[in-house]
Amino acid sequence: MERYDLVYRLYDEYDTETLREYQEFVDVFPAVDSRAALEHWQSATEELEERKDEIRSDFAAGETFAEVASWADRDQAFTALDLEAKYGRAVNVLVLDVDETLRSAGGTDNEIPRETLHVLTEFHEAGVPIVICTGQTLENVKGFAIQGLGSEIVHSGELSIVYEAGTGVFTPGHGAETKQLLYEDLDEEIRTVFGDVRSRVLPEAPENLRRGCHLQGNEFNVTMKPNYETGSSQAREVIDEALVYLIDLLADAVGSAIDALDASDANGADDDDDGETTSIRDWTRSFYAGQDPEIRAVLEGQGAYPDLTEDPPSELVSVLERIDVAYYEADAAEIGSLELNKVVGVERALEVLGVDDPFALVMGDSKSDLRVMKWVAENDTGIAAAPEHASQDTLEHVLETDELVFDRGKSVDVLRTVYALNRLARLE
Secondary structure, three states: OOOHHHHHHHHHHHHHHHHHHHHHHHHHHHOOOOHHHHHHHHHHHHHHHHHHHHHHHOOOHHHHHHHHHHHHOOHHHHHHHHHHHHHOOOOEEEEEEEEEOEEOOOOOOOOOOOOOOHHHHHHHOOOOOOOOOOOOHHHHHHHHHHHHHHHHHHHOOEEEEEHHOEEOOOOOOOHOOOOEEEHHHOHHHHHHHHHHHHOOOOOOOOOOHHHOOOEEOOOOEEEEEOOOOOOOHHHHHHHHHHHHHHHHHHHHHHHHOOOOOOOOOOOOOOOOOOOEEHHHHHHHHHHHHOOOOOHHHHHHOOOOOOOOOOOHHHHHHHHHHHHHEEEEOOOEEEEEEOOOOOOHHHHHHHHHHHOOOEEEEEEEEEEEEEHHHHHHHHHHOOEEEEEEEOOOHHHHHHHHHEEEOOOOOHHHHHHHHHHHHHHOOOOO
């Protein structure tokens, strides 16, 4: 009998919904010092095993189907079958964004749900390494990872943290390779630009930005965050203004770093064919507006979009092409190195973890996550999933590949699907 027929039979003939309820209760039952509660947990555990035993005895691969039924609902199980039929292999590493992916301020109090943490623990116990891939600082990520997953998993040698969107990689338990500062590999010109921006970003900011923003404690990237609630109108207003300010500051720093442009004046300018002046700031604004329609919309909204017809100097472009400006609506404005992104960080993490032939589940919501998703797609080394509120380009990519889109705060749904995929991939 084909696998699809077996799965149809499994979900048609057995009360899998109740089975999953028992499994979830047993898995996430809180630690309480109550005899009555513990007796209830023991009773549920016995009932769970009895229901699983019925399936175990009724299928040739009974253990596999019992596990699939207790973890995945009908839709998730058939999605898992489709993925197995398409790729013919199990996921052997998880690459996971955190904010608005594993956790979401929209419905989970910005904490990773307990059921999600439990499924991640199950993957770890099954020998699947976990790569946390985030724009956050290392200290922030280490804190919630230890709190949520536990120190044993974090220091097991099977978990790696790609932080600040790829500027560094932290893989506890790997000796000299434990912490790698990838930004130290950049050439002096780029490091000088970032150092210049960092030293000036807050001291030279207008008063309203100094009052309304703070600098995230990154090791290398320069990230301005709102002092208001993320997603609020105040946060949107201050981050839009911060984006323009950060682009202009970057323009000044790049102009100072290259000999071809006279940047002795903060608005160092050249004459165009009409005798008018075009500043380095205008060229830089125009360059990044052309790179990202969201940035262009913000510049237009701030009255800061220069409608230029001439091309910027090649010396300027050659530097700007190596520097990323990122805008996250009502959340952050950031500059980072395009030579250091999540793809570079993930590649290094996989190398340290010893994952030589990766087939990854990549979960994320932003443009930086999209780079990793495209990388695994181009190299046939994984699948991608995103929340329904992900950036438009990210969502389009996921819908065009395997349609693994999940509701806000419900990353566990995709994790359960992949858990079922891994079980089914073992069948001959």
